[in-house]
Amino acid sequence: MLEEIKDLELLSTCHAEDKFHDECGVFGIFLNEYEDDCEAARTTFYGLYALQHRGQESAGIAVSNGHEIQLHKGMGLITEVIKPDHIKKLKGRLSIGHVRYSTTGMSNVVNTQPLVFHYLNGMLALAHNGNLVNTVELRKRLATYGSVFQTTSDTEVVANLLARYSQDNKIEDALARCIMDAKGAFALLIMTEDRLVGVRDPMGIRPLCIGELNGNYILASESAALDTVGATLIRDVNPGEIVVIDQDGLHSRQVIDSPRRAHCIFEYIYFARPDSTIDQVNVYQARREMGRQLARECNIDADMVISVPDSGTSSALGYAEEAGLPFEEGLMKNRYVGRTFIQPTQKMRELGVKLKLNAIEEVVCGKRIIMVDDSIVRGTTSKKIVQMLREAGATEVHMVVASPPTRFPCYYGIDTSRREELIASTMDETEIEKFIGADSLHYLSMEAMFAAMKSSEDTFCSACFSGKYPMEIET
Numbered sequence: 001m002l003e004e005i006k007d008l009e010l011l012s013t014c015h016a017e018d019k020f021h022d023e024c025g026v027f028g029i030f031l032n033e034y035e036d037d038c039e040a041a042r043t044t045f046y047g048l049y050a051l052q053h054r055g056q057e058s059a060g061i062a063v064s065n066g067h068e069i070q071l072h073k074g075m076g077l078i079t080e081v082i083k084p085d086h087i088k089k090l091k092g093r094l095s096i097g098h099v100r101y102s103t104t105g106m107s108n109v110v111n112t113q114p115l116v117f118h119y120l121n122g123m124l125a126l127a128h129n130g131n132l133v134n135t136v137e138l139r140k141r142l143a144t145y146g147s148v149f150q151t152t153s154d155t156e157v158v159a160n161l162l163a164r165y166s167q168d169n170k171i172e173d174a175l176a177r178c179i180m181d182a183k184g185a186f187a188l189l190i191m192t193e194d195r196l197v198g199v200r201d202p203m204g205i206r207p208l209c210i211g212e213l214n215g216n217y218i219l220a221s222e223s224a225a226l227d228t229v230g231a232t233l234i235r236d237v238n239p240g241e242i243v244v245i246d247q248d249g250l251h252s253r254q255v256i257d258s259p260r261r262a263h264c265i266f267e268y269i270y271f272a273r274p275d276s277t278i279d280q281v282n283v284y285q286a287r288r289e290m291g292r293q294l295a296r297e298c299n300i301d302a303d304m305v306i307s308v309p310d311s312g313t314s315s316a317l318g319y320a321e322e323a324g325l326p327f328e329e330g331l332m333k334n335r336y337v338g339r340t341f342i343q344p345t346q347k348m349r350e351l352g353v354k355l356k357l358n359a360i361e362e363v364v365c366g367k368r369i370i371m372v373d374d375s376i377v378r379g380t381t382s383k384k385i386v387q388m389l390r391e392a393g394a395t396e397v398h399m400v401v402a403s404p405p406t407r408f409p410c411y412y413g414i415d416t417s418r419r420e421e422l423i424a425s426t427m428d429e430t431e432i433e434k435f436i437g438a439d440s441l442h443y444l445s446m447e448a449m450f451a452a453m454k455s456s457e458d459t460f461c462s463a464c465f466s467g468k469y470p471m472e473i474e475t
């Protein structure tokens with residue numbers, strides 16, 4: 001039986017004001033060996049808990065007991081949506097889960113994932129990280145064949161393609177045809193009654209890795225989720241590869257061989273957890289190296305380096321090390337605020353970032369500060385923090401950013417699709433410096449960023465900085 005809860009209306013997600021550059025997290029497990037019927041759902045819950053930073057709008061878990069798929073999903077964080085009583089009802093040895101930050105289709109309960117469908121050969125569940133760039137064209141095409149849509153998300157288009165191509169085929173054969181049609185970024189998990197299937201887009205834009213836990217296989221967006229559940233990272237799913245996990249183990253098929261790799265550079269800069277390793281590069285080490293490179297490019301006379309926690313900290317450490325300056329905690333983050341929070345009162349809204357971050361006067365007063373952040377998107381955070389540090393007595397505040405200016409929207413799964421909202425698309429560096437009120441502003445160069453990654457430009461998608469998109473965008 002399909003169980004679906006209504007919008008919990010627990011949170012008024014204020015992403016439009018608060019932030020707009022998350023994406024989604026997926027996690028799936030196939031248990032051969034298990035102690036109790038709820039183990040798959042429970043493990044998925046903890047996996048999604050570890051991936052919460054990737055999406056905070058909604059969450060869901062689907063489980064198969066071999067005959068049918070059960071689902072529980074809703075709006076909110078994983079701990080708000082999935083309670084212990086729900087886990088008790090989600091019985092079965094296969095499970096997939098999703099935490100969402102919407103890119104195509106609104107943030108509402110209808111578009112929450114996993115999506116579960118009945119089709120010719122039974123039931124299937126889908127969980128998607130990424131964004132298709134030819135959704136409109138595919139939807140139109142499918143509609144002319146008679147497809148109907150319940151959601152406005154791009155993920156349902158994939159479900160319809162799968163249903164169309166499945167006929168007498170196995171789901172992985174249908175998927176192999178489907179990914180020839182679907183253009184864009186996708187790390188997809190598909191679960192039928194008896195198998196778990198994962199696929200990564202041909203350029204490998206979004207991450208997906210394979211783990212192993214007591215002889216059982218897991219697919220997850222980030223390796224930190226594997227660590228959390230006690231699993232070991234085996235490898236990344238290759239771009240264009242389909243991985244099938246069933247009772248006979250793991251089978252793999254390379255469906256498309258694209259000469260171009262386009263791993264999202266922003267995963268390393270901001271999205272992913274520093275304790276994750278993606279495509280063999282540890283995120284913490286990448287960020288730290290970007291900080292070192294940044295220090296080599298800047299020459300600022302200052303007393304200390306501070307970070308904008310959380311995601312600016314790894315690069316701030318690298319910067320301080322290279323510049324030979326002390327690293328201090330000049331800003332403290334309220335750990336309970338997270339990336340989505342309950343709408344504050346008007347007065348609190350005016351305080352804005354102060355809900356999240358506060359300066360430690362005793363550290364910064366009378367000091368010349370170098371403040372390191374991973375990125376500036378709209379400039380809201382930096383403007384308020386510079387002001388905060390000055391109010392706390394800092395004599396100079398130099399803003400250094402461990403990435404190049406974010407000038408172009410992302411169409412591949414990060415919701416920065418409104419160019420006019422990106423401060424660096426409308427202002428030059430001098431204007432931004434003035435806007436945020438810093439004594440100076442420095443960005444990491446593109447060359448230094450790739451040097452930090454020890455790789456060339458054509459390994460990554462860095463379109464948010466360069467405007468060079470690895471594939472055509474539907475207009």
Ligand SMILES: O=P(O)(O)OC[C@H]1O[C@H](OP(=O)(O)OP(=O)(O)O)[C@H](O)[C@@H]1O
Nearest residue numbers: 309310311375376377378379380381382
């Ligand atoms: O220019 P803006 O539009 O203000 O956005 C940029 C800020 O947003 C991100 O941090 P976030 O608040 O998401 O939190 P985190 O660093 O704790 O992950 C990023 O690390 C910057 O600090």
Ligand SMILES: NC(=O)CC[C@H](N)C(=O)O
Nearest residue numbers: 023024102103104129130
């Ligand atoms: N951020 C994402 O990866 C979103 C997945 C999918 N495009 C959705 O909007 O639901």
Ligand SMILES: [Mg+2]
Nearest residue numbers: 309310311312
């Ligand atoms: Mg930040």
